[in-house]
Amino acid sequence: MxxxxxxxxxxxxxxxxxxxxxxxxxxxxxxGSELMPFLALFFLMAMDVLTRWMAEGKRKADQVGIDSWLEGFYLCWHDGTLNSKTMGRKFFHKAITYMLLVIAFNLALKSVPSIVLFGADWSKLPLGFIYSFLSITEVMSVIENLIDAGMDALRPLCVFVCKKRNDLTGGGDKNVQAR
Known part of the structure; x- marks a missing residue:
């Protein structure tokens, strides 16, 4: 106390x-007033790191022949496959990149006059888009990590979301079915 x-x-x-x-x-x-969405995005990035550790633990457990991903995580940590320096560098690099993107869009939003049509402020649309895009990217990464960790029940969700993302962005990911 x-x-x-x-x-x-x-x-x-x-x-x-x-x-x-x-x-x-x-x-x-x-x-701006977007601190809560940024914190939610930061939480998704932390979940991405944790599920990546879980997937690496599962991969190591399968190599050694044990059932527990947690024991595999322990082995990865002691082998040096996972170390705090490498994982921390990746996490903070991504966090700083996302923060710079959000700051750039927020400062651009401050320089654009407010455009209100049909009761909605259309000048805030790019900032909402960047938050949505980054969040969807992080959620997809978490789902893919969970699939790598052995949760194959999420494969149809991954295929569905990848197809929808490709339809919206015009991207043509050839490996959608492989995931």
Whole structure:
């Protein structure tokens, strides 16, 4: 209980309050009112990393001949297949890239005048599009990782979503059925 008192004392310090409020004000300026969707996207990225670890554990477990992906994860960690430096670098690189995309679209949104047609603000459409696209990409990655981890019941969902994404974007992914 002493550590809670220490944390409370730290946050009673005016310098800490000033730094935290400056950080929050800066993030609110750059991300706009879109902080919650960005946090949801950050959560999806964390789920992507966790399911990737699960898939790597399953792959290692299949190689060794054990049933548990958790034991396979343990073996991967000790083999050096998974290490915090590599996985952290990939995760933070992706997080910074996504944050820069969101900041760029938000700053572009601030420079465009508000266009209201039929009661909707159409100037906010690109920011919603980028959040939707990044979220769908992360959800697809999570589904593919779960399939790699042995959850084959998700294959029809993956094929369906890939076909819909290709129909909407005009992409022609030849490996939709292979997944």
């Amino acid at each position: 002493e550590y809670l008192k220490t944390i409370a004392n730290i946050f009673m310090n005016w310098q800490v309050k000033t730094v935290v409020s400056f950080f929050l004000a800066t993030m609110t300026f750059f991300l």
